[in-house]
Amino acid sequence: MKKILITGGCGFLGHHLVEHYLRNSDYEIIVLDALTYASNGFDRLRDINCFDDKRIKIITYNIREPISEGIIKETGKLDYILHTAAETHVDNSIIDPLSFVKTNVLGTAHMLEFARKKADNLKNMLYFSTDEVFGPAPQKKKYKEWDRYRSTNPYAASKAGGEELCLAYANTYKLPVFITHCMNLFGERQHPEKFIPMCIKKIRDNQCVTIHANKAKTVSGSRFYIHCRNVASAVDFILPRATTAHKYNIVGEKEVSNLDMALTIAEILEKPLKYEMTDFHSQRPGHDLRYALDGSLLKELGWKIPIDFEKSLEKTVKWFINNKRWL
Helix, strand or coil, X not given: CCEEEEECCCCHHHHHHHHHHHHHCXXXXXXXXXCCHXXXXXXXXXXXXXXXXXXXXXXXXXXXXCCCHHHHHHHCCCXXXXXXXXXXXXXXXXXXXXXXXXXXXXXXXXXXXXXXXCCCCXXXXXEEEEHXXXXXXXXXXXXXXXXXXXXXXHHHHHHHHHHHHHHHHXXXXXXXXXXXXXXXXXXXXXXXXXXXXXHHHHHHCCCEEEEXXXXXXXXXXXXXXXXXXXXXXXXXXXXXXXXXCCEEEECCCCCEEHHHHHHXXXXXXXXXXXXXXXXXXXXXXXXXXXXXXXXXXXXXHCCCCCCCHHHHHHHHHHHXXXXXXXX
16 A cells, blocks of 8 residues: 655645545545645545545644654655645735745745655655746747746745755755646635635625736636646646656646636526626736646646536536535
């Protein structure tokens, strides 16, 4: 039986990874989480009934601190580490950038040091990064894994810093670590500060949805949205195949404007959309209208998205409506 450690396992992406490996493997799973506001306590893990599974072990710890000897002993030999713990909300990074540096850069350094102590048995370590490290993408441009970085907000910069540390540890210490870039996630149990659950709540309650747009307020921003279960499938596909110090883009299959996303959610809910286009990006530098990644590498390796965007979105919207406490 293999053993996998998932940092941020109580968080949005993290708990979907926990659920994936519970359903699709016989791995022993260790969750390491600081239980910040973003984790919502253990609620996500309770919702997926993982507490009844003897393969799960949960450790509460903040990776801003060096990993203690007790946790090194408690985790034992590890086959894989999925490092997904991070501060992720761009608005918060603009208000308090140092907290992002502490978690995403210093915390990553602590996890890399921890991984070095597990190196005798460790097969691979994932560092989960973001499309935002590349900065805004001009129309028709899709960034490849090794294109130049141009972070436009503290969140993106902190994730880029974590990436560089991973590459340095791979080069200096031969640590088996690789990097993924991913685009906008959605799915069940997402924090209501994010765009899709926010839209669901406001449309349900007949409130006005704010759509971020260009300066003329004529074109809304766009993203390649992808459900967390599809991301978990991609991670599971890459994990045994990844080459040390390599990067892999995990990309949704279609680009969707924020306005079209809100309209689609309204259609699923069978409610009218009240919305206002706003030039939010000029008012608060650090927000970008468009991000885009090139997903051809994973396709060439043989990975395919299990569930398409439309089915994933409809299922997610209906789930939130039937689970009102998450809005």
